[in-house]
Each structure stands twice: as C-alpha cells, then as structure tokens.
Amino acid sequence: MSALGSYPLNIEAMEILLSLSKEVKYGELSQLKFQDKEIFNIFKKLIKDKRIALMGSSIKGLQILGLLEFGNLSFDNVFIVGMKDSAIPAIKKDYSLIPKDIMYALGIERVKKEYEIQQYYFNRIISGSKKLNLIYPDNDKDERSRFIESIIWNKQSENKDINAVKINKFVLPRFSVNYSGKRKHAKTKEIKEYLKNMHYTYSKIDTYLNCRLKFYFRYVLLLDEGVKIRQELSDGDIGNFVHDFLRGALYENLNSVKLKSLEFEKEYFKKLENNFANSPYFKFREDAFMIKEILMHRMKNILYYEKQRSYKNIYSSEKKYVSSIEAKFGDVYKLNCKIDRIDSNGKGYMVFDYKTGIIDDNIVRKKYLDLLSDFTRQNIKKAIKSLQLPLYKYIFEKESGLTVLECGVYDVKKAKINIFPGDVEVYEKCIDVVRSLLNEINTGENFEFDNEDKVNCERCKYFYICK
Numbered sequence: 439m440s441a442l443g444s445y446p447l448n449i450e451a452m453e454i455l456l457s458l459s460k461e462v463k464y465g466e467l468s469q470l471k472f473q474d475k476e477i478f479n480i481f482k483k484l485i486k487d488k489r490i491a492l493m494g495s496s497i498k499g500l501q502i503l504g505l506l507e508f509g510n511l512s513f514d515n516v517f518i519v520g521m522k523d524s525a526i527p528a529i530k531k532d533y534s535l536i537p538k539d540i541m542y543a544l545g546i547e548r549v550k551k552e553y554e555i556q557q558y559y560f561n562r563i564i565s566g567s568k569k570l571n572l573i574y575p576d577n578d579k580d581e582r583s584r585f586i587e588s589i590i591w592n593k594q595s596e597n598k599d600i601n602a603v604k605i606n607k608f609v610l611p612r613f614s615v616n617y618s619g620k621r622k623h624a625k626t627k628e629i630k631e632y633l634k635n636m637h638y639t640y641s642k643i644d645t646y647l648n649c650r651l652k653f654y655f656r657y658v659l660l661l662d663e664g665v666k667i668r669q670e671l672s673d674g675d676i677g678n679f680v681h682d683f684l685r686g687a688l689y690e691n692l693n694s695v696k697l698k699s700l701e702f703e704k705e706y707f708k709k710l711e712n713n714f715a716n717s718p719y720f721k722f723r724e725d726a727f728m729i730k731e732i733l734m735h736r737m738k739n740i741l742y743y744e745k746q747r748s749y750k751n752i753y754s755s756e757k758k759y760v761s762s763i764e765a766k767f768g769d770v771y772k773l774n775c776k777i778d779r780i781d782s783n784g785k786g787y788m789v790f791d792y793k794t795g796i797i798d799d800n801i802v803r804k805k806y807l808d809l810l811s812d813f814t815r816q817n818i819k820k821a822i823k824s825l826q827l828p829l830y831k832y833i834f835e836k837e838s839g840l841t842v843l844e845c846g847v848y849d850v851k852k853a854k855i856n857i858f859p860g861d862v863e864v865y866e867k868c869i870d871v872v873r874s875l876l877n878e879i880n881t882g883e884n885f886e887f888d889n890e891d892k893v894n895c896e897r898c899k900y901f902y903i904c905k
C-alpha cells in the first residue's frame with residue numbers, strides 16, 4: 439500500500455476495487471452464501487466492464503489507444519489486440535424493422551458507412567506504423583477480423599504465394615481459477631426459501647426448461663446485461679412502442695361494431711401519429727420517416743385483420759393477474775402474468791399475446807404427441823417451445839371462473855393469430871409440465887448442467903461465467 443500513491447493508475451484501480459467490494463458486501467447478493475470460486479466468478483463479471491483512463495504522451499513510452507484515438511500519430515511498433523471479426527470492425531446491428539436492402543435503396547447506408555470509417559482508421563494505423571502486430575484469438579468461437587483477411591489476401595496475390603504471410607502462434611499464460619468443472623450450483627437453504635416464495639412467470643419456467651443454469655444465473659443470482667443507452671433502435675424499442683400503441687388503441691370494452699366504423703379508423707390512425715410524434719424511441723432519428731411508414735403499414739394491416747375477425751368485444755388489454763398452482767407433491771407456488779389481450783365472443787374468451795419479433799408458425803411442435811406418451815425432460819423440450827399460452831389460460835380461468843375457448847400468439851408483423859392446439863389433452867399435459875418443472879426447481883440439492891442444453895451455450899450471455 440505504501441507505493442500506492444506513486445503511480446496514479448494504482449489509485450484508480452484501488453478505487454474501483456474498493457467500490458466493487460462495497461457492492462458485493464452491501465448489494466442484493468450480500469445475504470446469499472456462495473462458494474469461493476463462485477464469488478470469484480461474480481467478481482470477474484463485475485470488473486469486466488470497469489474502465490481506467492490511461493494518460494500518456496504520444497512522444498515517449500508505451501501508449502494504449504483506441505482505434506479512433508490513433509488519429510494521425512505514427513509509431514515504431516503497434517500491437518492491435520482482440521482482432522476478431524465481431525469486434526473489429528465493430529458494426530452495429532441492422533434495424534429489425536427495415537430490411538437492409540431497402541435502407542440501401544433509399545441511400546441510408548449506415549452499416550456501409552460505419553465499415554468504411556473503420557476501414558479508413560485501420561488503414562491509417564497501417565500507414566502510421568513501422569511494425570504492425572495484429573493479434574487475434576484462434577478458437578472455434580471467433581473468426582479473425584476481415585481486415586486481417588484482406589491484408590493476407592493482398593499479400594498472397596501480390597507475391598503469388600499462399601504462404602506470403604507468416605502467422606506466429608503463441609499461447610497466453612492462463613490465469614486460471616480452480617473451476618469445479620461440475621457445472622452445478624448448490625441450492626442452499628436460503629436459495630430454497632427464495633425459490634419457494636418466488637412469483638413464477640412463464641418466462642422463468644421457459645428459461646428453466648431451456649437451461650437450468652440459465653435460470654440460476656438470471657432469476658436466482660439476478661445477473662443480467664446492463665441496459666445500454668444506444669443510438670440504434672432495438673427489437674425491444676419497437677416491441678414496446680407497438681405494445682403501448684395497441685393497448686391504447688384496442689382498449690378494454692371496445693366492441694367490434696365500433697372497431698369497424700370510420701370514426702374508429704380515424705381515431706386509430708390519429709393515435710398512431712400522436713404516439714409516434716411523442717415517442718422517445720424515434721425522436722431525432724434521421725430515418726424516423728421510414729420507421730413511421732413501416733409502422734403505419736403494419737398497424738393498417740392489423741386494423742384490417744381486426745375488422746375481419748369475429749368477436750364481440752375486447753374484454754381486457756394488458757391486464758395483470760396473480761394466481762397460484764399446486765405442484766406435483768402438493769406444494770403451492772405463486773404465479774404472475776400480464777395478458778396482452780382477452781376477447782369475448784359472448785360464449786367464451788380468447789387469450790392472445792402480441793409478438794413483434796419473428797415467431798414460429800408451430801407453437802406446439804408436432805412432436806407433442808411424443809410428450810403424451812413419454813413424459814421426460816427431453817421430450818418436453820422437443821414438444822413445447824413455450825408454456826406461456828397454457829399458463830395464461832390456466833391463470834385466467836382460475837382467477838376469473840370464465841372459460842377460454844382458444845389462445846394464440848398474435849403475430850403483429852404478419853397480422854394473423856397462431857392458435858394454440860385446441861386439444862384439451864395437450865393443454866392439460868402442458869399444465870402437468872408446469873407442475874413438474876416447479877417441483878424440479880424446488881427440489882434437489884443443485885442446479886445442474888444438462889448435457890442436452892449445450893446447443894444453447896454458444897449464444898448464451900452467461901457463456902463466460904458458466905465455464
């Protein structure tokens with residue numbers, strides 16, 4: 439500690455470590471017990487996004503710079519690390535709503551421009567370096583940057599030699615913790631108590647079915663990605679806008695006679711205009727006019743579809759329900775849900791969930807027949823994509839005493855409803871699955887990795903802490 443003050447970087451690092459230790463000591467996880475290696479994993483996760491500004495001089499010593507900070511400087515030796523294609527060039531995702539080709543056709547070529555800017559900066563670095571070392575990870579998960587590929591290709595073509603570029607391989611010393619390799623996490627007494635009192639939603643149950651460890655990270659440790667303030671529009675922003683609009687436009691007690699009137703149509707589009715003009719998602723965007731056109735088109739299709747449907751009135755819109763379910767061995771668990779839309783046709787009720795993303799036409803796979811004969815975890819996974827609709831039907835019927843005639847996923851992009859199979863047997867089997875999963879969550883001594891779940895690992899946000 440005595441040398442701490444002599445090097446400014448140490449002070450900043452120490453400040454970060456002290457504030458992190460406070461977070462761990464007094465934060466939400468402080469009451470839970472973990473094994474040492476788990477604490478280390480959490481610490482690694484927390485420290486990963488911390489940053490220390492490195493001050494330096496451009497004329498002496500070692501400089502650590504970002505790609506854009508390189509500017510017009512020149513250096514004898516340059517090392518660029520982490521040159522994987524997903525990082526350099528760092529291209530933002532395309533908009534979910536506007537196909538890339540349409541953006542190009544309209545002259546909105548963001549992705550191309552971003553690529554060109556980064557290519558320019560990269561070329562600047564090449565021309566400003568006497569000796570350039572490009573370092574990339576050599577593994578199954580990452581591709582080396584396309585900038586490296588293009589340099590190699592140019593060299594090979596120039597020299598007419600496939601071995602024109604020499605690639606040195608080296609293995610970094612591994613900073614390793616003694617991982618158990620067991621990939622299981624204990625259900626301590628506190629965790630069991632927490633699980634017993636948890637309010638279960640369909641997404642928690644679906645997550646558990648998808649991967650037990652993912653459920654543990656997401657809903658027990660409450661680890662999630664931070665929300666980033668982004669420039670680009672995300673699927674979530676569009677989804678939120680559409681949900682807000684539909685909740686207000688297709689409101690509770692609206693009857694289908696009124697919905698078919700000209701007066702309603704005027705109100706509907708006026709509301710869409712107003713919502714769009716006041717939406718924080720679209721303000722100050724140069725491509726807002728384009729997003730608006732697409733939303734107008736989609737919502738027009740929805741209104742047209744609604745006029746064709748036969749129902750009496752909208753019973754409720756985005757209504758919350760709290761309920762409970764008795765699991766396999768008599769334990770009772772709390773259930774929560776928010777149902778996007780319930781319609782009535784005078785004889786019974788229809789439960790729908792709006793979806794703005796890509797959805798599969800088959801909510802329940804054809805394999806559900808296997809489920810009826812052999813009730814194993816793998817068969818459940820093969821047969822059912824999501825337990826959302828059966829759970830909504832169960833909760834609504836239990837809490838209102840009313841009968842659900844059908845439930846389905848409302849595909850906003852295609853303006854159509856995918857109906858959940860009407861067979862009572864399938865629905866009842868799904869509720870048995872919910873009971874069985876709740877029982878599994880609340881029994882046993884560990885959350886254990888299931889080898890069959892590894893197909894989900896590659897795209898999982900917990901990939902690095904899960905090792």
Ligand code: SF4
Pocket residue numbers: 649650651652655887891892894895896898899900901904
């Ligand atoms: S990395 Fe794989 S095992 Fe771990 S939480 Fe994600 S999906 Fe589950």
